[in-house]
Amino acid sequence: MDLKIGPDEATDAERQAVDDLIGAHGGATIANGERLVLGGVRRAAERRHLLLPGLHALQRSRGFISAGGLNHLCESLGVPPADAYGVASFYDLFSVEEAPDTVVRVCDDIACRINGHDAIEAALGDAGLADTSRLDSPCLGLCDFGGAAVVQRVGTDLRGVRVVAGPAEPVIESHLPSGPRLLRRIVGSDVASLDAYLDAGGYRALRSAVELGADAVIDAVSAAGLRGRGGAAFPTGVKWRAVADQTGPTKHVIANADESEPGTFKDRVLMENDPFALVEALTVAGLATGSTNGWIYVRGEYPVAVDRLRAAIAEARAADLLGTDVLGAGIVFDIDLRVGAGAYICGEETALFNSIEGFRGEPRQKPPFPTTHGLFGQPTAINNVETLVNVLDIVTDGVEVYRELGTADSPGTRLFCLSGAVARPGLYEHPMGVTLRQVLGAAGGLVDRREMRATLLGGAAGVFVDATSLDVPLTFEDTRAAGITLGSGVVMAFDETHDLRDTAARIAEFFRHESCGQCVPCRVGTQRQHELLAHTFGSGSFDAELFDDLAAVMKDASICGLGHTAASAIGSAVRLGLLT
Amino acid sequence: MSMVEPGVAAVDLTVDGIAVQVNAGETILDACSRAGIDTPTLCYGETVTPVNACRVCVVEVEGSGPLVPSCSRGAEAGMVVSTRTGRVDRSRRMVLELLASSVDLEWADDALRGWIERYGADTRRFPHGETATVAQDPKIHDNLYVRDYSRCILCYKCVEACGEDAQNTFAIAVSGRGFAAQISTEFDTRLDESACVYCGNCIAVCPTGALTGLIEFDLRTAGDWRPEEQTSTQTVCSYCGVGCNLELHVQDQRIVKVTSPMDHDVTLGNLCVKGRFGWQYLGNEIGRKR
Ligand SMILES: Cc1cc2nc3c(=O)[nH]c(=O)nc-3n(C[C@H](O)[C@H](O)[C@H](O)COP(=O)(O)O)c2cc1C
Ligand code: SF4
Ligand code: SF4
Ligand code: SF4
Ligand code: FES
Ligand code: FES
Numbered sequence: 001m002d003l004k005i006g007p008d009e010a011t012d013a014e015r016q017a018v019d020d021l022i023g024a025h026g027g028a029t030i031a032n033g034e035r036l037v038l039g040g041v042r043r044a045a046e047r048r049h050l051l052l053p054g055l056h057a058l059q060r061s062r063g064f065i066s067a068g069g070l071n072h073l074c075e076s077l078g079v080p081p082a083d084a085y086g087v088a089s090f091y092d093l094f095s096v097e098e099a100p101d102t103v104v105r106v107c108d109d110i111a112c113r114i115n116g117h118d119a120i121e122a123a124l125g126d127a128g129l130a131d132t133s134r135l136d137s138p139c140l141g142l143c144d145f146g147g148a149a150v151v152q153r154v155g156t157d158l159r160g161v162r163v164v165a166g167p168a169e170p171v172i173e174s175h176l177p178s179g180p181r182l183l184r185r186i187v188g189s190d191v192a193s194l195d196a197y198l199d200a201g202g203y204r205a206l207r208s209a210v211e212l213g214a215d216a217v218i219d220a221v222s223a224a225g226l227r228g229r230g231g232a233a234f235p236t237g238v239k240w241r242a243v244a245d246q247t248g249p250t251k252h253v254i255a256n257a258d259e260s261e262p263g264t265f266k267d268r269v270l271m272e273n274d275p276f277a278l279v280e281a282l283t284v285a286g287l288a289t290g291s292t293n294g295w296i297y298v299r300g301e302y303p304v305a306v307d308r309l310r311a312a313i314a315e316a317r318a319a320d321l322l323g324t325d326v327l328g329a330g331i332v333f334d335i336d337l338r339v340g341a342g343a344y345i346c347g348e349e350t351a352l353f354n355s356i357e358g359f360r361g362e363p364r365q366k367p368p369f370p371t372t373h374g375l376f377g378q379p380t381a382i383n384n385v386e387t388l389v390n391v392l393d394i395v396t397d398g399v400e401v402y403r404e405l406g407t408a409d410s411p412g413t414r415l416f417c418l419s420g421a422v423a424r425p426g427l428y429e430h431p432m433g434v435t436l437r438q439v440l441g442a443a444g445g446l447v448d449r450r451e452m453r454a455t456l457l458g459g460a461a462g463v464f465v466d467a468t469s470l471d472v473p474l475t476f477e478d479t480r481a482a483g484i485t486l487g488s489g490v491v492m493a494f495d496e497t498h499d500l501r502d503t504a505a506r507i508a509e510f511f512r513h514e515s516c517g518q519c520v521p522c523r524v525g526t527q528r529q530h531e532l533l534a535h536t537f538g539s540g541s542f543d544a545e546l547f548d549d550l551a552a553v554m555k556d557a558s559i560c561g562l563g564h565t566a567a568s569a570i571g572s573a574v575r576l577g578l579l580t
Numbered sequence: 581m582s583m584v585e586p587g588v589a590a591v592d593l594t595v596d597g598i599a600v601q602v603n604a605g606e607t608i609l610d611a612c613s614r615a616g617i618d619t620p621t622l623c624y625g626e627t628v629t630p631v632n633a634c635r636v637c638v639v640e641v642e643g644s645g646p647l648v649p650s651c652s653r654g655a656e657a658g659m660v661v662s663t664r665t666g667r668v669d670r671s672r673r674m675v676l677e678l679l680a681s682s683v684d685l686e687w688a689d690d691a692l693r694g695w696i697e698r699y700g701a702d703t704r705r706f707p708h709g710e711t712a713t714v715a716q717d718p719k720i721h722d723n724l725y726v727r728d729y730s731r732c733i734l735c736y737k738c739v740e741a742c743g744e745d746a747q748n749t750f751a752i753a754v755s756g757r758g759f760a761a762q763i764s765t766e767f768d769t770r771l772d773e774s775a776c777v778y779c780g781n782c783i784a785v786c787p788t789g790a791l792t793g794l795i796e797f798d799l800r801t802a803g804d805w806r807p808e809e810q811t812s813t814q815t816v817c818s819y820c821g822v823g824c825n826l827e828l829h830v831q832d833q834r835i836v837k838v839t840s841p842m843d844h845d846v847t848l849g850n851l852c853v854k855g856r857f858g859w860q861y862l863g864n865e866i867g868r869k870r
Contacts, residue, residue, distance in 0.1 A: 003775075004749075004751075004774075004775035006766070006769065006773065006774075067766070067767050070766065070767075080750030080751075080753075080775065081766035081775070082750055082751055082752055082753040082764070082765050082766045082774065082775065083750055083753045084766070085753065085755055085764065085765075085766035085767060086753035086754050086755045086764070089755040089756050089757070089764075090755075090756070090757050096767065343757070360754065365632050365649065365652060365653075367653075512758060512759065513758060514757075514758070515757070515758040515759070516757060516758065516761075517734070517754070517756070517757050517758045517759065517760070517761030518631075518633050518734075518761075519632075519633050519634070519635050520633070520634050520635055520636070520675050520678055520679060520733070520734075521635050521671070521674070521675060521678070523734070523758060523759055523761065524678035524679065524681070524682050524759065525674075525678060526758070526759075527682075527712055527758070527759040528678065528681070528706060528711070531706075531710055531711060531712065535707075535710050546705070546706075549670065549674055550674070552667070552670055552671070552674070553670065553671050553674035553675065553678070555646065556638070556646055556647045556667055556670075556671050557635040557638045557646070557647050557671040557674075557675065558635070558646070559632065559633070559635075564646060
């Protein structure tokens with residue numbers, strides 16, 4: 001392909017930003033051979049996977065992505081400008097039009113809009129950001145605070161603003177008979193340095209895994225009954241076995257840290273407070289599946305997590321816990337951190353692959369599945385952050401101890417993200433099988449002892465439940481039988497004072513905004529769903545048949561989970577009579 | 581049925597209760613065709629990589645939760661496929677209703693209008709005034725062709741044709757996201773300032789009339805496009821030695837469009853600027869317009 005590049009030139013700063021990035025990546029290979037290849041050699045030569053980091057560099061350097069800047073990036077990477085523009089314009093955090101030097105994105109999503117903008121505006125004023133440009137943002141994963149914003153400013157990395165606008169300071173608590181598990185290094189301590197992590201028992205799991213060998217690790221994960229915490233509840237052992245059985249020379253393990261489901265913040269708390277746990281767990285996954293390439297894909301709105309993970313990876317590498325001879329055991333494994341740019345859909349596993357590869361974050365049709373055709377078309381095991389951290393306990397303490405908590409079909413513990421009208425919002429660890437009544441009780445019940453009117457379980461892709469579901473054991477099997485879902489662990493409570501029609505309309509707006517646009521049922525369906533709700537609340541008429549048809553076509557005929565679940569929460573609210 | 585190629589493994593499945601045999605590697609859509617079942621398709625094209633985006637071809641496959649796009653799912657032994665269930669009908673009808681509510685389908689090919697009828701799609705189901713559409717002005721930047729994205733269903737065929745499937749030019753791509761997604765050059769720059777080489781291969785695959793030659797666009801706009809009166813003459817392009825087949829479409833003794841047969845082994849429907857537009861401006865530079 002001959003590239004035709006337009007006449008616009010990059011500024012010196014833009015050129016420098018791109019050249020520095022590409023220089024820092026060198027050949028983008030690690031010692032055991034080539035990595036980062038999509039569709040064969042030609043794509044490798046294109047180094048297209050540097051497109052997303054390159055766009056970040058341009059956005060940071062000038063506050064938007066200019067034609068000249070994009071031209072220089074395209075020339076450097078051998079990517080056609082029309083294609084690169086299609087990628088840049090896909091992401092919320094990139095502007096393809098001239099933009100102010102400082103832009104503040106304020107969360108107006110379902111948990112934060114309960115508290116309004118006042119507290120966060122006051123905080124922005126105190127920070128000297130009163131007169132800067134504002135944009136509304138979908139959930140920023142800080143729902144436990146109740147008020148949140150991110151600041152994009154030319155020349156600097158993105159910065160987060162958290163304001164306690166909710167009922168109370170966020171808490172991090174384990175409610176287990178035997179002391180914290182997933183939160184064991186977080187509750188009441190600081191494990192941001194490698195030494196502290198090692199003192200807290202860090203890297204015992206990897207040492208055990210080396211001793212046990214790959215097969216035994218996978219057997220343990222299977223015997224422990226670990227299922228994915230990212231929403232789909234797929235058995236992790238089955239996934240790992242499938243990748244381990246692939247014989248190709250290049251395989252990948254990925255930590256999905258895109259966490260953008262409204263109401264979800266568990267992975268942020270884990271990554272910010274216990275970054276080495278994710279690095280270690282991903283290394284165990286690499287060893288078990290025979291993958292040498294590890295990736296962590298973090299949403300762009302998590303600057304603290306990005307910094308701490310980056311530091312943790314560097315420290316681990318310096319200590320030979322990553323690299324070409326991990327633990328002196330001859331294991332080759334390294335981790336590349338990639339940062340998203342504002343797109344919920346990039347948490348869908350195949351969209352995430354495309355995003356890393358430098359393409360638009362459009363999901364791929366499955367089959368084929370990631371275990372055979374994943375990142376760069378190669379075998380890939382992708383797991384949620386919480387799923388991976390579970391593996392540490394399974395490997396160190398053994399299957400029996402792990403199974404002491406939870407039920408036979410849903411062993412272990414679960415992180416719940418409490419927000420909304422609860423008295424003490426925050427992250428709670430409970431055994432699987434706890435009831436919603438207990439979960440809400442542990443969080444102090446509702447603010448001012450109000451009555452719960454509805455609770456959103458599992459986020460925007462989840463379902464609303466009312467008081468009749470308070471005693472359903474929160475396990476995979478019981479929730480499925482009851483027709484509800486745990487999703488990503490969201491528990492967002494609403495009381496009589498809340499207008500759930502506003503909440504439902506915001507959920508519809510969320511899906512409309514986040515649809516990748518690839519398939520008709522979701523691209524047009526989410527648009528129409530939003531119009532239907534907005535219009536209905538204006539006129540008082542709700543066309544139930546049209547809503548049902550929309551819900552059905554999105555669920556039946558969409559390509560990916562976003563479309564499949566886009567009417568789920570709203571449909572449940574309709575059925576419970578919450579929107580009248 | 582015994583149409584499978586010798587030497588290629590055969591796959592047995594059933595479609596609407598009919599036993600069908602296809603070659604390994606063929607799709608459910610192929611199986612439907614072999615069973616004599618007509619399946620609507622919009623983003624599928626013989627000459628382009630399936631992107632399975634329109635979802636009008638969905639079928640029910642036993643054991644699969646959501647419906648399955650027949651155009652891109654490989655047929656597997658023992659599959660039980662149904663194409664006439666309530667779920668399939670509803671999804672196909674809704675896809676057509678959703679498209680009709682947002683896109684101007686007036687110039688779409690006859691097949692599309694036939695499916696709207698077959699599935700009883702109500703093209704006015706979504707109330708006017710409250711319903712966003714992709715309506716916009718046509719882009720007319722030169723005297724060769726027009727891009728009218730108010731007629732675009734985002735089937736991706738033009739992008740595939742311009743990219744790896746045929747032209748390798750990559751002048752156009754999908755930009756934006758969700759309902760705002762659109763086919764675009766970089767920064768929506770004019771086509772004559774983009775990488776476009778005016779091969780017109782994107783026009784050849786566009787199913788809705790969003791991409792047309794300027795002459796066709798003007799005739800259609802004036803209500804003077806009369807395909808039933810047009811004659812078509814086959815010839816071989818004389819500009820170079822490749823030997824591309826041309827079909828000259830003539831209306832009122834005037835060439836109004838040039839295509840190449842999709843099944844021609846040299847072109848697969850593709851041409852270059854000389855074959856596609858050379859008759860129009862022999863030897864002239866591409867003119868700028870507006
Ligand atoms: C629209 C959409 C967004 C998703 N976002 C995330 C996410 O942010 N984090 C995550 O772990 N999984 C997310 N998933 C699920 C992933 O596709 C995948 O199932 C998961 O990462 C697998 O890991 P697990 O088995 O450990 O849960 C999302 C799925 C969809 C359809
Ligand atoms: S369902 Fe929505 S998000 Fe998923 S591929 Fe289709 S348009 Fe994209
Ligand atoms: S005319 Fe040819 S080069 Fe131009 S956009 Fe269409 S396919 Fe691409
Ligand atoms: S312009 Fe035509 S070919 Fe291109 S995506 Fe739109 S409808 Fe399809
Ligand atoms: S951070 Fe505002 S809703 Fe989650
Ligand atoms: S024709 Fe199969 S999805 Fe479009």
